[in-house]
Amino acid sequence: xxxxxxxxxxxxxxxxxxxxxxxxxxxxxxxxxxxxxxxxxxxxxxxxxxxxxxxxxxxxxxxxxxxxxxxxxxxxxxxxxxxxxxxxxxxxxxxxxxxxxxxxxxxxxxxxxxxxxxxxxxxxxxxxxxxxxxxxxxxxxxxxxxxxxxxxxxxxxxxxxxxxxxxxxxxxxxxxxxxxxxxxxxxxxxxxxxxxxxxxxxxxxxxxxxxxxxxxxxxxxxxxxxxxxxxxxxxxxxxxxxxxxxxxxxxxxxxxxxxxxxxxxxxxxxxxxxxxxxxxxxxxxxxxxx
Numbered sequence: 001x002x003x004x005x006x007x008x009x010x011x012x013x014x015x016x017x018x019x020x021x022x023x024x025x026x027x028x029x030x031x032x033x034x035x036x037x038x039x040x041x042x043x044x045x046x047x048x049x050x051x052x053x054x055x056x057x058x059x060x061x062x063x064x065x066x067x068x069x070x071x072x073x074x075x076x077x078x079x080x081x082x083x084x085x086x087x088x089x090x091x092x093x094x095x096x097x098x099x100x101x102x103x104x105x106x107x108x109x110x111x112x113x114x115x116x117x118x119x120x121x122x123x124x125x126x127x128x129x130x131x132x133x134x135x136x137x138x139x140x141x142x143x144x145x146x147x148x149x150x151x152x153x154x155x156x157x158x159x160x161x162x163x164x165x166x167x168x169x170x171x172x173x174x175x176x177x178x179x180x181x182x183x184x185x186x187x188x189x190x191x192x193x194x195x196x197x198x199x200x201x202x203x204x205x206x207x208x209x210x211x212x213x214x215x216x217x218x219x220x221x222x223x224x225x226x227x228x229x230x231x232x233x234x235x236x237x238x239x240x241x242x243x244x245x246x247x248x249x250x251x252x253x254x255x256x257x258x259x260x261x262x263x264x265x266x267x268x269x270x271x272x273x274x275x276x277x278x279x280x281x282x283x284x285x286x287x288x289x290x
Contacts, residue, residue: 002040002043002044003039003040003043004072005036006036006037006039006040006043007040007069007072007073008026008073009022009026009033009036009037009040010037010040010048010062010065010069011066011069011070011073012025012026012033013033013037013049013056014049014056014058014062014066014069017054017055017056017057018055018056019033019034019037019056020033037049037056044065046059046061046062046065047059047061047062048061048062048065049062090118090120090121090275090276090279091118091120091121091276092120092121092122092276093121093122093123093124093276094121094122094123094124094140094141094276094277094280095124095126095138095139095140095141096123096124096125096126096139096140096141096142096143096280097125097126097127097128097132097138097139097141097142097143098125098126098127098142098143098144099127099129099143099145099222100127100129100221100222100223101221101222101223101226101239101242102143102145102242103125103127104223105226105242105246106241106242106245106288107143107284110283110284110287110288111123111125113283113287114280114283114284117283118276118279118280118283121276121279121280123280126139129195129197129221131144131150133151134151134153134154134266134267134268134271135151135152135153135154135268140267140268140271140277140280141265141266141267141277141280141281141284142264142265142266142267143159143263143264143265143266143284143288144263144264144266145162145239145241145261145262145263145264146261146262146264147260147261147262149264149266153268153269153270154266154267154268154269155266155267155268155269155272156264156265156266157264157265157266157281157285158262158263158264159241159262159263159264159265159285159288159289160241160262160263160288160289161240161260161261161262161263162239162240162241162260162261162262162263163239163240163255163256163260163261164198164202164237164238164239164240164255164261165237165238165240165251165252165253165254165255165256166179166185166235166236166237166238166251166252166253167229167235167236167237167238167243167249167250167251167252168188168229168232168234168235168249168250168252169229169230169231169232169248169249169250170248170249170250171232171248172229172232172233172234172235173250175232176188178250178252179235179252179253180252180253181253182209182211182253185209185211185214185235185252185253186210186211186214188214188234188235189214189216189217189233189234189235190206190211190214190215190216190234190235190236191215191216191217191218191219191225191228191229191233191234191235191236192206192212192215192217192218192219192236193217193218193219193220193221193224193225194219194221194222194224194225194236194237195220195221195222198222202237205237205256216234217233217234222238222239225237225238226238226242226243229249230246230248230249235252239261239263240255241263263288265281265284265285265288267281
């Protein structure tokens with residue numbers, strides 16, 4: 001099979017007359033340039049260059065293919081220019097809403113990359129705990145952690161399952177050990193809260209496990225839970241999508257099966273084909289899944 005990238009090496013050697021100069025032009029070693037030219041000759045079953053002491057000289061077969069290779073190079077350049085023009089044409093404001101915990105952890109570096117890829121798109125980031133109505137235009141795109149999505153006309157992509165379970169910091173584990181079941185949790189310090197919606201489910205789970213009495217601190221936001229666990233104050237329930245990727249945190253109990261939370265990228269059907277919204281949705285989805 002022909003590797004189209006090898007045409008770049010063929011053209012560079014044809015223009016410079018040496019693999020050393022071609023390697024410098026392409027930012028690779030002389031060995032790499034020579035190897036890629038040889039690989040191209042092998043795949044084509046043709047000798048493209050005569051290897052002389054003074055350098056590389058095109059054979060008749062190489063001369064014949066040179067013009068076609070130049071056309072391929074020109075077409076690739078035109079393709080890249082067209083793609084860049086499409087990127088420049090994607091512009092405007094996109095209102096993105098998500099919980100603060102996701103905004104300051106997984107989203108922060110991705111939004112930097114989004115800015116680099118689409119400099120003409122302006123992001124308005126809303127980190128309110130309130131679920132915004134995409135149908136009314138309160139936001140264009142949402143990153144939501146939910147069991148089910150509620151709302152008419154919503155178009156969603158599930159990024160991952162995102163169940164919550166109990167975590168502690170590595171520093172806490174070194175000092176106090178790691179509980180591995182609900183009975184052992186009673187011997188540890190628990191942090192409650194996370195906002196009214198989260199606390200409703202979190203508190204019910206604590207009560208079911210007879211653990212509410214172990215709660216020694218209450219936070220009004222999910223980010224407060226995360227920061228307290230990181231600081232080694234105690235244990236708390238956190239979303240696995242964030243906590244499993246944090247090297248300072250340790251999962252104590254496996255997530256409860258059934259009714260798992262999902263992490264979704266959501267927009268409204270009237271916006272799904274708007275260039276700026278589609279660009280943001282596609283970019284965030286690719287980066288989050290990766």
